[in-house]
Amino acid sequence: MKEDQLHVESFEELNRELRSFPEPDYSLQMPKNAKGYAVIGNCNRAREQRLINEIINKISPFKKVFIVNEQPLHASPEFIVEHFSSPIERVITLDEMTQVTGGIINLDWTVPSSLKILLMLINAMSDECVVFFATGSHAEQVKERVSLVAHLCDKIVISLDKQNPNSFRAGWFLSHDQVMQRANFALWQKVNLEEGYQYNLTVLSSEQMRQLNVV
Template sequence: MAQEVYAINQSSISDIEQFKKDLINQYEPNDSSVSHFDLKMPSNARGYLILGNALGSGEQLLINQIINKIPPFLKVFICYQNEFLACSSFIRENYPSPIEQMASIDELASVAGGIINLDWTEPSNLKNLLHEVGLMGAGCIVIFASGSNAGSEVTKQIKLVSHLCQKLFVAVNIHDRESFYSAKRLANDQEISRLSFGCWQKIELDEGYQHNFKIFSANEFNEYFAGR
């Protein structure tokens, strides 16, 4: 019996594959169409942005200062844009409670707080994070940070998530030229509102030195450092 041979129309296969894609996209919208400005912070959470504006500006130190003022019944999650690698003992020694461990976004409900490695400058990553925070239900603070320093990207990063954040902070090393003059520019940027500056100043003493710390609003920063 002769075997029948069927010719395959390649264009028909392409049409079928495109139909499948269109059907999937109808129920699963492409995340690439999502922007930061489409997203909202869940009602159970408050967002803080804490960025260092130069190397050595004290981003981690400022984060710790802020965490120490947060009520203890709130969970706290630091979301680092740049990957943060550290063992549990280092985190316990260098961060206050409840920052206890590294955490992934699918285990937020099971930990009291922690550090999340997530590039929040990518809209799809940020969307997933906010979704999981909303599902968690418990009250929490989400801190957006760079994990090193935002450098020349600081203005862009502030604008990406400022609508999600109740408080906006920039860490400034007064003795570092790059950090100080970056802060001066930010303090005079009319497109950025609600920005506060956590300033570190090294004071020489007879017995050594100490670091003084103060938080300024943009107006206070300009007035205090007028002429510099």
């Protein structure tokens, strides 16, 4: 069954079948020289990468930027140039964090030991930086992922496809969850134009999301 054919009521059952997650490790803290963002797309067309780039464009250029993807993203230099703004240079390893102004790191941050190593390396850096926790693709188990890093993040943003009923309704249900009260919801809408198309973005708070009329 394709993702866009799933009923919203099926998501919880699907999530249980996919995987289990560890409990959040609250002993881990974001280093003082860094700010964390959790940016999670909840479906294939939620445009997670584009949303991250929108946020990067609003961040001070004097900060290093790292996108940490749970699911590996094997991106060519051409892909990086096309989809990401400066300072994202390339896909890097943890050992290369001090050598770039920004990069994409393929690291499963849902594994506590991996997350601990990442935070230790950030703490050892003298540079101020911004860290994005992302899937690298999309995820149905959004709340479980957010729970693992919410205490490390200044901002939590859930990226949705407004024109996908399952994506939109699942986001609406998430906005009612206590874990997601700090979250913002980014709604993407594809608009056809005479010459091609464009994507419109609306960002709502959790409270604003709850007030929408969802049938």
